[in-house]
Amino acid sequence: MGMTLTEKILAKASSQAVVEPGQNIWVNVDLLMTHDVCGPGTIGVFKREFGAEAKVWDSEKIVLIPDHYIFTTDVRANRNVDILRDFAREQDIKYFYDITDRADFKANPDYKGVCHIALAQEGHTRPGEVLFGTDSHTCNAGAFGQFATGIGNTDAGFIMGTGKLLIKVPSTMQFVLNGTLPDYLLAKDLILQIIGDIGVAGATYRTMEFAGETVQNLTMEERMTLCNMAIEAGGKNGTIAADETTYDYLRSRTNKPYESFYSDRDAKFYSSHSYDVSQLEPVVAKPHSPDNRALARECSDVKIDRVYIGSCTGGKTTDFINAAQILKGQKVKVPTYLVPATQKVYEDLFTQKHEGQTLSEIFIEAGCIEPAAPSCAACLGGPKDTFGRMNSAEVCVSTTNRNFPGRMGEKTAQIYLASPYTAAASALTGYVTDPREFLG
Numbered sequence: 039m040g041m042t043l044t045e046k047i048l049a050k051a052s053s054q055a056v057v058e059p060g061q062n063i064w065v066n067v068d069l070l071m072t073h074d075v076c077g078p079g080t081i082g083v084f085k086r087e088f089g090a091e092a093k094v095w096d097s098e099k100i101v102l103i104p105d106h107y108i109f110t111t112d113v114r115a116n117r118n119v120d121i122l123r124d125f126a127r128e129q130d131i132k133y134f135y136d137i138t139d140r141a142d143f144k145a146n147p148d149y150k151g152v153c154h155i156a157l158a159q160e161g162h163t164r165p166g167e168v169l170f171g172t173d174s175h176t177c178n179a180g181a182f183g184q185f186a187t188g189i190g191n192t193d194a195g196f197i198m199g200t201g202k203l204l205i206k207v208p209s210t211m212q213f214v215l216n217g218t219l220p221d222y223l224l225a226k227d228l229i230l231q232i233i234g235d236i237g238v239a240g241a242t243y244r245t246m247e248f249a250g251e252t253v254q255n256l257t258m259e260e261r262m263t264l265c266n267m268a269i270e271a272g273g274k275n276g277t278i279a280a281d282e283t284t285y286d287y288l289r290s291r292t293n294k295p296y297e298s299f300y301s302d303r304d305a306k307f308y309s310s311h312s313y314d315v316s317q318l319e320p321v322v323a324k325p326h327s328p329d330n331r332a333l334a335r336e337c338s339d340v341k342i343d344r345v346y347i348g349s350c351t352g353g354k355t356t357d358f359i360n361a362a363q364i365l366k367g368q369k370v371k372v373p374t375y376l377v378p379a380t381q382k383v384y385e386d387l388f389t390q391k392h393e394g395q396t397l398s399e400i401f402i403e404a405g406c407i408e409p410a411a412p413s414c415a416a417c418l419g420g421p422k423d424t425f426g427r428m429n430s431a432e433v434c435v436s437t438t439n440r441n442f443p444g445r446m447g448e449k450t451a452q453i454y455l456a457s458p459y460t461a462a463a464s465a466l467t468g469y470v471t472d473p474r475e476f477l478g
Contacts, residue, residue: 039056039304039306040301040302040305041056042210042245042247042301043183043245043247043279043299043300043301044185044208044210044245044247044275045058045059045210045305046299046300046301047167047185047299048063048065048185050297051065051067051068051185052064052065052066053066058207059208059210059306060206060207061206062206062207063204063205063207064204065168065202065205066168066202067099067168067169067197067202067203068164068169069099069100069101069162069167069168070099070100070170070171070194071100071103071153071157071162071170071172071173071176072100072101072102072103072172072173072194073103073104073105073153073172074103074107074108074115074118074122075107075118075173076173076190076191076194077118077121077122077125077172078118078121078122079172079191080172080191080194080198081122081195082191082195083191083192083194084195084198086195087196087199088199092199094129094198094199095197095198095199096201097129097130097132098132098133099201100198101133101134101135101153101162102122102125102126102133102135103152103153103156104119104122104135104137105153105156105414106420107414107420107421107424108413109410109415109424110420110423110424111423112421112423115420119136119137122134122136123136133162135149135150135156135160136148149412150380150381151382151383151413152353152380152413152414154173154175154176154179154262154266154350154379155178155262155350155379155383156380157169157171157178157179158178158179158181158182158262158287159291159380159382160291161288161291161292161294162179163181163182163184163186164184164288164294165182165183165280165284165296165297166183166299167184167185167296168185168186169184169185169186169187170186170187170188170189170194170203171186171187171188171189172188172191172194173188174188174269175188175266175269175350175351175439176189177265177268177273177274177275178265178266178350179265180265180275180276180277180278181258181261181262181264181265181276181277181278182258182278182280182288183277183278183279183280183284183299185275186275187274188269189203208244208245208274208275209244209245209307210244210245210305210307211236211241211245211246211247211308211310211311212249212307212309212310212311213248213249213311213313214249214310214311214312214313215228215248215249215250215252215253215312215313215315216252216312216313216315217314217316217317218252218315219255219256220315220316221477222320222459222472222473222474223315223318223319223459224263224360224457224458224459225260225261225263225264226263226352226456226457227319227320227321227457227460228252228315228318229263229266229270230321230323230328230455231313231321232246232271232313233267233270233271233323233331234321234330234331235311236271237271237329238270238271238272238328240271241268241271241272241273241274242272242273243272243273243274244273244274245273245274245275245276246268246271246275246276247276247277247278247279247301247307248261248276248277249279250313252315254281256283257283257356258283258284258287259354259356259357260356262350263351263354263357264276265277265278266350266351267328267351267439270329270439270440271328271329279298279300280298319333319335319472320333320456320472320473321333322435322454322455322456322470323441323454323455323456324441325443325452325454326441326442326443326453327441327442328439328440328441328455330441333472334456334460334470334471334472334473335472337454337469337470338469338471338472339469340454340469340470341433341468341469342372342434342435342454342464342468342469342470343372343373343432343434344373344374344375344432344433345370345373345374345434345435345461345462346374346375346426346434346435346436346438346446346461347361347374347437347458348375348376348377348379348416348417348437348438349377349414349417349436349437349438350417350439351437351439352438352439352461353377353412354383355382355383355386357458358376358387358397358401358458359390359392360457360458360459360462361401361458361459361461362392362397362401362462363462363477364459364466364476364477365400365401365406365462365465365466366392366393366395366400367403367404368404368466368476369405370404370405370406370465370466371465371466371467371468372464372465372468373407374401374404374406374465375406375415375416375425375426376401376406376408377409377412377416377417377425377426378409378410378412379412380412381412384409384411384412387401387409406465410426415427416428416446416447417438417440418445418446419444419445419446420447424447426446427446427447428447428448428451428453430448430451431448432448432452433451433452434446434453434454435453435456435461435464436453436454436455437456437458437461438453438455439455440453441453441454457473459473459477460472460473462476463476
């Protein structure tokens, strides 16, 4: 009997020849990631259950990344980072990407930025592996042909002590995307289209496997955007089979061996959905749900107060290159916030060029607010002094992943989720805008 990509990874991780959807299995974990919001709770569970003097199962298979509530004067938020720091020292955690100087993040060369993009850029995401993280967007790493999913603090505390977790094998929904992607569409449009079709509970506890020639032609960063938002459809994980694009990305980042898996021709899928991407148009998710889809051009009468380009979903280097294509030589009409996902992306803004200018020069000339220090920032609200946080009932077009009430701060604020193209085009008009108005 054939197996899907996810079933094969979980079979290997549980030392079984075959696994089936619905089966409960113990898996061996390749990597555990936790950050400043859930790390202290996870550490608390670990110490309570395994003992105050207990040692973690493997100090080289845990990655600690402060990224959520860091550039703030909030005492409790800062205390969270201190707890991570103490634990990393005590347990000799090899991969702790600390942020030491709160006044100037550049002071610490180890700081990386938003966990999901940092994991990829630092070579922690490898085909065939099992990654758990105390963050729902851990599914981002499925872009590398691995099983990656978010878990709670209790599960994470258990993994810290044992390196294992009991999980149920998810069934797999297949999404086959074919056709040439029009030059006004991005991966964000594709995933918002899919979520709009199946709904925010449409993939609950299932794998979303993305395949087809369109997916094969996407860059690693665009593939990450697709898998990142599997959770917005309720998905257990999102995944894309590894190929030459994956291996090219990994070559300079990791020398650890890995094994790639592929869905069998006779694999059983829960459902299969096909798309001809050449027929799609730029879309947005209207307030207050990622599945509240509308065509961007249908929302042209929606006046906006600001634009936010950032987050694990929309703050990668290619996201900023795409925004720069639209903003170059133009002027924004509303405050436009730029938050690179990682330190590496931040540096790219000042070195990567588009038509002879660096990305940051294009943004500053267009009137955007100077790029912020890399972090999750306003994507999940945070303390009142968080950069870009919605502190009043404003309307924002954002490249982030969620637009629930209060997600970016103020509960009455309205957030339209969009691609970097659509966000940049909207910044130029002050209304939700179809990017085709500015592309060729």
